Amino acid sequence: MSPRGAKGRCKPARPVDRFGHSPALVASWRRLAERALREGARTPFYLFSPEPVAERIAELDALDLGRPATAWLSCKTQPLPVLLRWWQRRGRPIEVVSEFEFRAALAAGFPAERILVNGPAKHRWLPRVATSDIRVHFDSPSELASLLPFARRQTWGIGLRVRTSAETDPEDPSSPTQFGFEPAEIPSALRSIRRAGLLATSAHFHLRTNVPEPAVYLGALEQLASICGSNRWRPEYVDIGGGLPPRHTLDRAGNRCDAGYRGSLEGYAAVLRKAAGWFPGLAGWWHENGRFVSAGSGVLVMEILDSRQRGGLRQLICDGGRTMNALVSQWEQHALHPLEHRRGRMQPTAVHGPTCMAFDQLARRPMPSSLRAGDHLVWFEAGAYHLSWETRFSHGLAEVWWNESGKLTRVRAADTLA
Ligand SMILES: Cc1ncc(COP(=O)(O)O)c(C=O)c1O
Structure with a gap:
């Protein structure tokens, strides 16, 4: 579609608006x-339409992240049953954070091993609907204590969400967010998991939405690697959540939401390639990008x-x-x-x-x-x-x-x- 320039090279079509759409x-x-x-x-x-989703996923799949990567569909971002079914038919996995979303994933035909349950306070609903072989990221000590017996009986894949120091209350940056285990809570969580005869095979964080630049992921990964190292925790998977900004959007001041990525995901990929060596035994990265994938x-x-x-x-x-x-x-x-x-x-x-x-x-x-x-x-x-x-x-x-x-x-x- 691009017109040819004078030297025979393809010139991208001039954007039609200040958001950069062709x-x-x-x-x-x-x-x-x-x-x-x-x-x-x-x-x-x-x-x-699902085609733009397929394009963004192809872009993520094509990145060299130093390890294989899996993209989980963030159900909350676009809770549309026909999209869930489209994604499911492609053999891809889904991330849910509530009973409402869990039931939608089952209705869309996702098998248990392709459902990842995140989010707070799931001990209050998950026992009602859980099946064998789902994957669960525990979010707090009391949730872990309530759900460990189920995890054992139903052979769940399990992991812990860790709150990194990058996750603060947007309205009061001096306060932490309400999600995940504090670093100081990790040793006793890992001990309880070991005592139950289980292993936490994934470590997870989700920083925020619209993470302004790749360096923020790097800082969080450094911190997570240090927590893992000091606890002799060797997760097979590191789930870095979502947060990549969408293309073609501006903040209220008129700056592109993805300005910190300089028009490419290469900086993000370079961060993950660098961090891969910090996690001995890392088999793969997981991400749960919502906005970037479906906006x-x-x-x-x-x-x-x-x-x-x-x-x-x-x-x-x-x-x-x-x-x-x-x-x-x-x-x-x-x-x-x-x-x-x-x-x-x-x-x-x-x-x-x-x-x-x-x-x-x-x-x-x-x-x-x-x-x-x-x-x-x-x-x-x-x-x-x-x-x-x-x-x-x-x-x-x-x-x-x-x-x-x-x-x-x-x-x-x-x-x-x-
Ligand atoms: C745990 C988790 N994963 C993924 C996402 C998706 O985030 P985003 O749409 O910013 O990529 C969210 C959003 O709140 C989340 O809470």
Whole structure:
């Protein structure tokens, strides 16, 4: 698709927006949205496709990390049954953190050995549903004490989540997060596991979402390696959680979320290659990247219902927005393209959802002055943490459409209160 440059080398197509999307990509989502509307989609609706997920996974699979790597699907990021089934059919594994997600994984056909259970307080629900041969990362001393007998009887693969010093409360960085074992709790946890005749074969951390640069993983791995070394713990697998930022998104200040990666995953791969030698007996890396893998796999399509002018600012009221469909717009900026080809002068514009909350503002940026009620807007990178954080505020949940192998299907109807 790239035009050829004067010297015969392929030049990448100029991005169509400041988020770095190619014209071809924007055009393909537009065509798909138009087709969904022709096939009866009712706005607001989400439109998802597995191909972008496959592309990101191929990128991760192609990295040289010094050891083989396994990518677990982060269920919480995009809890969409049709995506779970698509992933399952490819023989890939899933990471869940609740009974709700565990049951969804079983319903999608994942065998026990391809289900990894993370998350806090699972001793309160896991005994109800657990089967033999699942893999579990214990999150606290009391969880470990409650679940060890089950782990033994049901031959679980087990590991410990460790809280590294990089994991702090985002609202108060001087306080720790609530997840995992403190380093000082590791010796007694490993002793209890040994006394039960078991081995903790995986060590796990999850730093946070949108880890700003590879060096943050390096620091956490160094710390984990030191904890393992001082406890003579030789995990076969190190699970570094998720946290890779998605492409094509900006923070509220306008910086690319993945700026610290300089347009490539090579820095991340170099960190893991370097750290592989710090874990004697390491057979493989595990990662559970949610955002990076699925953000680009969907869009949200809305209709403009009304337009009003307040001083120099035009306000568009749409049938979808932040409150119901795109909570991430509170801290991220995503591309927002009109579906209809509108030209003309760009005008300062605020795009709002229909709820009675001033908070319901999806974006504020210059947009073509010819936009009018009845037009549609397409919000990009809606494939991560949009379904998870949807609300029913005044309107109920939106329709969901799925595009696979050229076939468009409505996989979820809009909610009703009736
Ligand atoms: C344990 C764990 N793994 C993976 C993820 C996915 O994170 P991300 O979407 O930032 O890659 C999360 C997100 O909260 C998590 O808690």
